[in-house]
Amino acid sequence: MSEKKIRIGFYALTSCYGCQLQFAMMDEILQLIPNAEIVCWYMLERDSKEVEPVDIAFIEGSVSTEEEVELVKEVREKSKIVVAVGACATQGGVQSWTDKPLDELWKTVYGDGKVKFQPRMAKPVEEYIKVDYRLYGCPPEKRDFLYAIGTFLVGSWPEDIDYPVCLECRLRGNTCVLIERGEPCLGPITRAGCDARCPAFNVACIGCRGAIGYDVAWFDSLAKTFKEKGYTKEEIIERMKIFNAHNPKLEEMVNKIFQEVKE
Ligand code: SF4
Ligand code: SF4
Ligand code: SF4
Structure with a gap:
């Protein structure tokens, strides 16, 4: 009988999907298969109908729409550990690097165009929900992912880097x-x-x-x-x-x- 697998979800907000790409390019993911089940991965398939309960949720991207505020809240509710992944999720990313008001930015990019979402100024995930761990970088290093996942899989907790x-x-x-x-x-x-x-x-x-x-x-x-x-x-x-x-x-x-x- 195999042991219960750890359930992992990889969600994306407003981002370039580069952090997910970094994750996807790791051959080492194959070694996770006996121990982990990836139940959701936006880069491969985005099924926005339902957020499933997971043990570890990785969230990429900055919160930049009303819909994303609701999404991160739902992910938080249904996840034991939430990891903010990359500069967008941890620090708001380059898209929050502006002093201009939202309506001015909006006009510059979209003019009078209509979109399906309600925009917000880009902010880090932690502005809306509690985040348990952060993977820094644009994108994070492969070893950051491996270290965090490996540590979680053995029931421990990864350390933060505190030097420059x-x-x-x-x-x-x-x-x-x-x-x-x-x-x-x-x-x-x-x-x-x-x-x-x-x-x-x-x-x-x-x-x-x-x-x-x-x-x-x-x-x-x-x-x-x-x-x-x-x-x-x-x-x-x-x-x-x-x-x-x-x-x-x-x-x-x-x-x-x-x-x-x-x-
Ligand atoms: S030196 Fe490191 S932290 Fe600085 S910009 Fe380059 S990759 Fe990022
Ligand atoms: S942190 Fe960098 S690589 Fe990751 S989604 Fe944001 S812009 Fe892309
Ligand atoms: S030692 Fe100099 S070049 Fe290297 S990171 Fe520090 S300030 Fe930059």
């Missing part, structure tokens, strides 16, 4: 594009886990894995460094907001640096 991209960058021996070239690298405030992929190619980090938690994302210190390198407050906030638009401390901490300088 700079640590992995230094370990790789990369040239520091911030110090050496004055580029606005967000490595110092961004959660590690990508093995400093962008600086390894001499590209400054744009922070896709989101700001480190535990109140140690020093937006202010980094803003001070950027300012010394000639960046304006607006340029700094715009860059830091690409993947951190909903971080409650970002603007206040950057503003503090510029206020201090004025006095």
